[in-house]
Amino acid sequence: xxELQYTSAVRNESVSVNELQELRTQILDLLxxxxxxxxxxxxxxxxxxxxxxxxxxxETLRVQHSGEPSLVPIISDYLCDSALQxxxxxxxxxxxxxxxxxFEKFLDVMxxxxxxxxxxxxLEQHAQFLLVNFNHxxxxxxxxxxxxxxxxxxxxxxxxxxxx
Numbered sequence: 001x002x003e004l005q006y007t008s009a010v011r012n013e014s015v016s017v018n019e020l021q022e023l024r025t026q027i028l029d030l031l032x033x034x035x036x037x038x039x040x041x042x043x044x045x046x047x048x049x050x051x052x053x054x055x056x057x058x059e060t061l062r063v064q065h066s067g068e069p070s071l072v073p074i075i076s077d078y079l080c081d082s083a084l085q086x087x088x089x090x091x092x093x094x095x096x097x098x099x100x101x102x103f104e105k106f107l108d109v110m111x112x113x114x115x116x117x118x119x120x121x122x123l124e125q126h127a128q129f130l131l132v133n134f135n136h137x138x139x140x141x142x143x144x145x146x147x148x149x150x151x152x153x154x155x156x157x158x159x160x161x162x163x164x
Contacts, residue, residue: 015046023049027094030056030101037097040090052094059102069109071126071148074099075133079141096144103148107155120162127152127159 015023027041027049044052055078063069078084079099084092113119130152133145153159 020046020049023053027052027056031094031097032101034097034100037090037093040094043089044091044094048089048091048094052091052098055095056098056101059098060105063102063106063109068122069106071103071106072129074102075129075141075144079144080136080138085138085140092140096140099144100147103151107151111155123152123156123159124162127162 023046024041024044027044028038030053031037031041041052059074059078062073078095079092084095110119110123127149130145130149133141134149136142136145
């Protein structure tokens with residue numbers, strides 16, 4: 001995050017207060033105004049807003065247009081990032097909220113795929129990945145994995161009877 005704050009391409013001074021507020025509103029609209037991150041988003045700098053929007057759109061596009069949509073990048077690359085976990089501005093909470101929206105899109109994409117062995121194998125792999133992360137050393141990763149696993153099983157209950 002420090003690198004973003006000092007990069008000339010995303011200088012906080014390069015946008016007006018109104019433009020920054022529009023970005024914050026756009027983020028809150030995309031995230032469906034979650035109560036736990038609204039206060040954090042309203043205090044984000046331009047660089048932080050840019051980062052959050054980038055994560056949202058990159059991961060959303062990856063899930064929607066990839067031949068093999070995956071949750072691994074959003075959990076492994078973002079939520080497990082120690083710099084985000086230590087950030088005092090609440091960026092981890094914001095990225096976690098982004099991951100929830102991306103996960104919803106992932107579930108929709110998987111639901112729309114044809115019911116075949118490939119889809120079932122993908123679902124089982126993701127369930128296994130979430131089970132492994134359910135035992136992660138960081139409590140917040142365990143919570144996210146628990147939440148995602150519960151939603152995955154709600155949408156695809158047959159995963160409970162899978163032998164894998």
